[in-house]
Amino acid sequence: MPASQTSPPSPTTHLISVVLPCYNEEAVLARTHDRIARALHPVEGVRYEVIYVDDGSTDATWNLIRTFTRESPMVRAVRFSRNFGHQAACLGGLREARGDAVVVIDADLQDPPEIIPEMVARWRRGWHVVSARRTARHGETAFKNLSAFAFYRLLGRISDHPVAFDTGDFRLLDREVVDLLTGLADRELFLRGAVGWAGFPETTIEYQRDPRAAGESKYTLPKMLALSRSAFLTSGSVLPLRLPLWTGTASLAASLVTVLTRRGRAGALPLALFGLESLAVAALGEYLHAVLRQVQGRPAYVISERMRSTIPGAVLASVEEVA
Structure with missing residues (x-):
């Protein structure tokens, strides 16, 4: 990427929101929270908030999240009334985020939270989008690797806008990008496709994706096919x-x-x-x-409960629809 996209860091203190979509992650979530907390070490001019989005989990995921909100003042959380899907959870987290920039990362520890500070550093140099590009996908089947490789190449071939290869939803988005995405009228937002469509200055950080730390992949074959259908229908291709x-x-x-x-x-x-x-x-x-x-005109998801941490701690509960 050209160096001309960079600019001097601002002396202003920035808030960075980290959004974690969760679905039945009780086996790994405590480790995820610990690594997130250690990765988001204090940096001059930067402070963090962490937003958990429980996408209708049926295990103890929400109970763990409630514990996190009571123990840490920087944690907030929302719970969906049922499982609306990963993309809806990402969108819900973006709408909840208050930060000057927002990082979306899955809760299964396949994506390393330790590179978030580098994402923030590049954003402070002027990049609107900082994407994490997978150079390897450890612990995944040959079919999953081959299908992912083919998916991005085919989508890039037919799409009417640029498509970042081998990148998922693990990325940092500037507030301007977040406001644009959350203001779109799309009822089924394909996040990584919408980011490419927007066309903001983007850079990438390469990493090797780790195997799941625990539990099973929530992207079953039917869900992968549904995501592919959504991607191709919203790619802008005729x-x-x-x-x-x-x-x-x-x-x-x-x-x-x-x-x-x-x-x-x-x-x-x-x-x-x-x-x-x-x-x-x-x-x-x-x-x-x-x-x-x-x-x-139905909302992409429904929030059944919202929590935030205060001193000593408070729970705000509501049932509301979010368009």
Whole structure:
């Protein structure tokens, strides 16, 4: 990245918010909290707040978070009424954050919180987005590694805006970027795609992703497919909309070739055309489904409880919808 994006550090004390989406992380959350606390060591001109977002956990995750809020004045937390998904939890954390910059990091310790101070240092030099790029993914299956590699390359190929390869949601966002993202009307925000669409100055920090410290991955195959669908539908590409045109052209060409050459089994062509037409209709159906969810106007999540730490400690509980 060009050095021209940097600027002198400001003498003003900045607040950095660290957002941790959580879903059934009781096995690892105490270790996560300890590493976060040790990683966010005091730096001149910087102070931190930590925001836990419980995405409808069914284990002891919320009880642990309640303990953290009572023990540390810099911890706040919100609890969703049910599991709304990782992207909704990230969005909820961004909306809760008060910082001049916000770091989003998963709670499973695959992403090292120790590089957060370096992210903050680069932000103070003038970068609006500091992304963590994975150079290796330890402890993950060959299928997961291959599918992730292919996902980012394919998304980058069809997208109408830049896509950062091999980066998840572990990144720092300037307040200007956060305000833009939280103000979007998207009901299903694909965070990393929206960051690329916004086009703010971005730099990356490379790291090797660790295996999960405990527990199981919450990104099951159905959730990975759902995230991929959301990514491709919101990538800004017109490719899916052009599939019916290409399918029709290919079908007509195939029919013409069959007529001219008089080759092929009798039932092969109708079956092939039926398959192509089905794929085209499926692509249109996905877009119509996405439009339906958008115009329904439902919130991305519902908060059932909110907690913040005071001296000696207080709990604020509410039930509210967040658009």
